[in-house]
Amino acid sequence: MDAQIHLARRVITRQIPILLQGETGSGKDVFANALHAISPARDGNFVAVNCASLPETLIESELFGYRAGAFTGAQREGRRGKIMQADGGTLFLDEIGDMPLTLQARLLRVLEEKRVAPLGADTSSSVEFQLISASHRDLGELVRCGEFREDLYYRLGGIALHLPALRERSDRRALIDRILAEEGKWQRPELAADAEQALMQYPWPGNLRQMRHVLRTALALCDGPRLTAHHLPLEIVRQATVPVPRMGPALSGAAMTQAGLTAAQIHDRHTILDLLKTHRWNVSTVARVLGVSRNTLYRRMHLLSIAPR
Numbered sequence: 001m002d003a004q005i006h007l008a009r010r011v012i013t014r015q016i017p018i019l020l021q022g023e024t025g026s027g028k029d030v031f032a033n034a035l036h037a038i039s040p041a042r043d044g045n046f047v048a049v050n051c052a053s054l055p056e057t058l059i060e061s062e063l064f065g066y067r068a069g070a071f072t073g074a075q076r077e078g079r080r081g082k083i084m085q086a087d088g089g090t091l092f093l094d095e096i097g098d099m100p101l102t103l104q105a106r107l108l109r110v111l112e113e114k115r116v117a118p119l120g121a122d123t124s125s126s127v128e129f130q131l132i133s134a135s136h137r138d139l140g141e142l143v144r145c146g147e148f149r150e151d152l153y154y155r156l157g158g159i160a161l162h163l164p165a166l167r168e169r170s171d172r173r174a175l176i177d178r179i180l181a182e183e184g185k186w187q188r189p190e191l192a193a194d195a196e197q198a199l200m201q202y203p204w205p206g207n208l209r210q211m212r213h214v215l216r217t218a219l220a221l222c223d224g225p226r227l228t229a230h231h232l233p234l235e236i237v238r239q240a241t242v243p244v245p246r247m248g249p250a251l252s253g254a255a256m257t258q259a260g261l262t263a264a265q266i267h268d269r270h271t272i273l274d275l276l277k278t279h280r281w282n283v284s285t286v287a288r289v290l291g292v293s294r295n296t297l298y299r300r301m302h303l304l305s306i307a308p309r
């Protein structure tokens, strides 16, 4: 990540187009905003277009704009396209891999000529902007399968930066602290060892977006001074495999029966016990709450040394 930031800092001063690649939720949008803020174009607009969320017919008018009366249903006074709105600023084309081939050709022309003509217009106007594009899809692969124009690919990626997935980042611990500080505001619970272990071991397929959601919910559930594995979703705690003796003296009373259980199983045990107590040991109700069958719940209780009452 440091290497990518270093490269980006060098090129952003020279209006070189930047292509950000990385899994969904890895922070491409946030990174693009940060680049704009340090670029010579920072006093201009940051104009973002999500090429995946717009139907093909709309992207064209959205990007290029249109003259008054260009087509049925057009606004009477016409419309300035996003490219013109980005004049003097930054144009961020998110999910560029989803841009239809026909529009790719038009975009390429704009980038080469630095001029844009709205739909229905006879003349074009000159435009200058910092271009940042992003995709979670491998654009090189899309070029190989003929879904993306090779010439546009090279034009977009004056420099291509790869934002690493969260599981590949060595600064995960610092990111957890930062997100907790941002999400917690005045609430600053201590991160317990079991929660830290689970958060560090989980592979985070949804990357930073998923981590933020998980920590936001955990903070909402935590009303004491410690944020523990108890406050995290089961699928995250399940990845951790801390042997019981490391779980500390608080569990020592139960440790004899729990010997050999993983941190995830201990977490399951707490959850199921809590639910059973709340629902007066009614196994059918708890099974319904957990969305499993009674038999599954009995098997799980047996595995976790919970005797039915």
Ligand SMILES: Nc1ncnc2c1ncn2[C@@H]1O[C@H](COP(=O)(O)OP(=O)(O)OP(=O)(O)O)[C@@H](O)[C@H]1O
Residues within 6 Å of the ligand: 022, 023, 024, 025, 026, 027, 028, 029, 030, 031, 094, 135, 136, 175, 178, 179, 208, 209, 210, 212
């Ligand atoms: N450096 C960061 N520190 C903390 N949180 C971050 C950081 N970068 C991103 N996030 C969090 O992750 C969320 C997703 O980030 P972002 O939208 O930039 O990802 P993306 O790679 O553009 O995702 P997608 O491919 O789905 O568009 C953000 O809303 C933010 O909450």
